[in-house]
Amino acid sequence: MARKILAAAMVVILGAALAGCATNGYYDPGRSAAAGALGGAATGAALGSIIGVATGSPATGAWVGAAAGAVAGGVGGYLYAEHRNSQARSAAAAAQAYNYSPAQGTVLSIDRSDAYPGRVRPGQQVNLAMNYTILTPGNQAVNATLYREVRFGGSLVGRPYQTQVTNYNGSYADQVNYAMPSNATPGTYTVVSRLVTPYGSRESTSYFIVE
Numbered sequence: 001m002a003r004k005i006l007a008a009a010m011v012v013i014l015g016a017a018l019a020g021c022a023t024n025g026y027y028d029p030g031r032s033a034a035a036g037a038l039g040g041a042a043t044g045a046a047l048g049s050i051i052g053v054a055t056g057s058p059a060t061g062a063w064v065g066a067a068a069g070a071v072a073g074g075v076g077g078y079l080y081a082e083h084r085n086s087q088a089r090s091a092a093a094a095a096q097a098y099n100y101s102p103a104q105g106t107v108l109s110i111d112r113s114d115a116y117p118g119r120v121r122p123g124q125q126v127n128l129a130m131n132y133t134i135l136t137p138g139n140q141a142v143n144a145t146l147y148r149e150v151r152f153g154g155s156l157v158g159r160p161y162q163t164q165v166t167n168y169n170g171s172y173a174d175q176v177n178y179a180m181p182s183n184a185t186p187g188t189y190t191v192v193s194r195l196v197t198p199y200g201s202r203e204s205t206s207y208f209i210v211e
Contacts, residue, residue: 080161091169102137106199113193116208122184133171147194177209
């Protein structure tokens, strides 16, 4: 019986965590951040009470409730949204820019990474942009994973973002918005952008300031 209750509770956790994140399939960073900040504590308290009563163990309810609050609040605190990936240069144009020949094997490059605007206030969004190039001898499709990590004072802020894309030869522009919570600590934030493929990986760093 206790297992059934815990399973149901986890469903509630996931529902609460995701409720603020998407509307009709579109992520609204501002709404999601607010929902996470306000809903985390409420969800944790509710689940703690339910589980504590059902299992006859207030202590169990307390730690599960605390975990639920952390999960729900963490999901809503820092969110990535509006991911866009588009081709910036054709295979021929990218090969010309790199003076590429098939004899070179596979070439991977992060041509540029940016965080803009460079100065934001708590509650605002930062656009994390990465331009990268993939060139292979046979112009075969390459499965790539794109990562973003935001760090402050050397510590990870929120959760890393990752998405998978499949690209043929060419240069690509990738962007994702990052919503800062209303209580973000002022200072300089570091953005680590990574391109990871079966042929190797590349990394680039950019910065923005929260005022």
